[in-house]
Amino acid sequence: MLYTVIYCVYGDVMKIIISNSSSIPIYEQIKNNIVSQIMNNELLEDEALPSIRNLAQDIKISIMTVKKAYDELEKEGYIISRQGKGTFVAPKNNELAKEQAQKEIEEYVFKIINLSKKFNIDQRDIFNLFDILRGEEND
Amino acid sequence: MINAVEIKNLSKSYNNGFKLGEISLNIPKGLIIGLIGENGAGKTTLIKSILNIIKIDTGNIKIFDKDYINYENIIKEDIGVVLDNMFFPELLTLSDIDKIMGDIFKNWDSKLYFDFLNKFNLPIKRTIKNLSKGMRKKLEIATALAHHPKLLILDEPTSGLDPITRSEVLDIFQNFVQDEEHTILFSTHITSDLEHIADYIIFIDQGKLVLNENKDTIVDNYGILKCDIDDFNKVSREDYLVYKKNKYSYDFLINNKSKIKKKYRDFVIDNISLEELMILMIKGDK
Known part of the structure; x- marks a missing residue:
């Protein structure tokens, strides 16, 4: 296409x-x-x-x-x-936006859980990865 | 009035064995409706039936809530038409057409007509005989629009036009439906023209109505599930409409993409274009 x-x-x-x-x-x-x-x-x-x-x-x-x-x-x-x-x-509704974002995050986390289960990846590795990526973002 | 056109149980048979129908469908007001199908599927027969150019065998048709035969003259004031074959005599010039159409339509707008000719770079003094195919199409579109119709019925209006002109013409069509009272029925085999701007798709195959659906519903729900030759039996019959065997794979036409995606996680599930949909529905096996 x-x-x-x-x-x-x-x-x-x-x-x-x-x-x-x-x-x-x-x-x-x-x-x-x-x-x-x-x-x-x-x-x-x-x-x-x-x-x-x-x-x-x-x-x-x-x-x-x-x-x-x-x-x-x-x-x-x-x-x-x-x-x-x-x-x-409309008048801005921050609560609503936050709720929306939380829903989206939930979906991503679901995907992470499914993928890690499928390939037997340790939960700790995922938390580590999370910390590393977050650290990079703060740099 | 919510429908510009209402068709009930229309059928029409020809001596050569071709039969259109029975077809019942509504064309909702204010939108662009695309009519697709193979050559010879019955698109032109349907359009000519609506215009009462062809006498139908059974059924009834209402346009703007009025019977299409009893009120034909009133209705036709409000319909702009482009047909596949040019209907003007070859020796007329473009300004002759202005005079003739001015006698036919009460609402004929000469200024608007010449504006369109100008926009399309059409030479006013030339005879129709000496116009190229694309120019003839543009002339027909100008003529269809110049009497301020409410409904445009267009048979292959973009065939023979180059991509630039086609996009100009599509823009003119979208501009036409800025008015909520305006409707377009648009047949084409260039399905990409409809992919973006059509609101509903009507699909006819061998004289039968096979699909009449909101385009977004098609885009969101229909798709192709692809699997290897060995995995054919892993796809349950209730999950697909038709399938097509290729050399290395099978394509299954599905109409419940999100559910199928969950059920068949290991298979590729692709979005479908109108063209692929047409091919699968015509060529596919049940």
Whole structure:
């Protein structure tokens, strides 16, 4: 498959990068792009997001895909849609973001446990590895 | 109204033995719907049936909630059409077409028509006879759009276009559906055109409707499970739709990717493109 990146900038406000060769579904890539910008304060509370149809045309993705991303972002509390006015960044909820991150970490830990069981790797080795990598990060 | 087009129990047989149907499906308003299938699968027959160019044997069709025959004249004001074969006489020039279409459609917009010709670099004074294949296609697209339709029915609108023009045309289609009342039904065998922008995929094979599905559902749930020749029996029948034997491996078409990934951890499970899906469904064994 060809490697394609679609890059799009909304006046300095919103950035979206989508890779067609990624195994992450496109709606999730859109979500991740927006969530990380909210978390990094690149998108601020009450800032207007492009309409679903506008964004779909600009990143050359189907309307339903963008809608799915927006629907989930709204369900998770990142954005709010106001009837007839558009979609806006919701007040930031750090607790929610932390919960989300914890869930993600759990999944990774699961994978580590499964892999280490499969190849009979000692738990201590994994903790050691963790300490080493963390140490490197602090340097 | 949530559907631009509603088709119930449509069937059409030809003397040569080809039969389309029975087909029942809805084309939801405000979206881009892709129609795929092999040459001769019945895509054009379906499109011409909707347009009442072909008389169907059974079934009924509603467009914008109205019976497609009783209200044909009203309905056709709001439909823009691109058919696989050019329908204009060869000796007309592009500005002749403006005059003719102006007489046919109440909403014909000459300015919009010439804007499109300009955008597509089409020479106004030239006769249709002297246009290249790509130019003819662009002319048809301009004509389809220039009377402000609500529904575009396009049979192979991108065939014969170079990649740059194709992407321009796809952008025009996406721009068209910025209006939530606008709908596009779009047949093509260049499935990559639909991979990105289509919301639903309708797949016809040998006159039968084999798939009518949200494109994201296809992308998220369908896939190919690959295994070696020796492992064929390790895949249970209930887990795949069809399979295809290759020289060194088997490809199984699956429609429950996340469940299958958990069950068959040692096998490769790939995402599937619309093209691969089409090939597997047509060529695969049950």
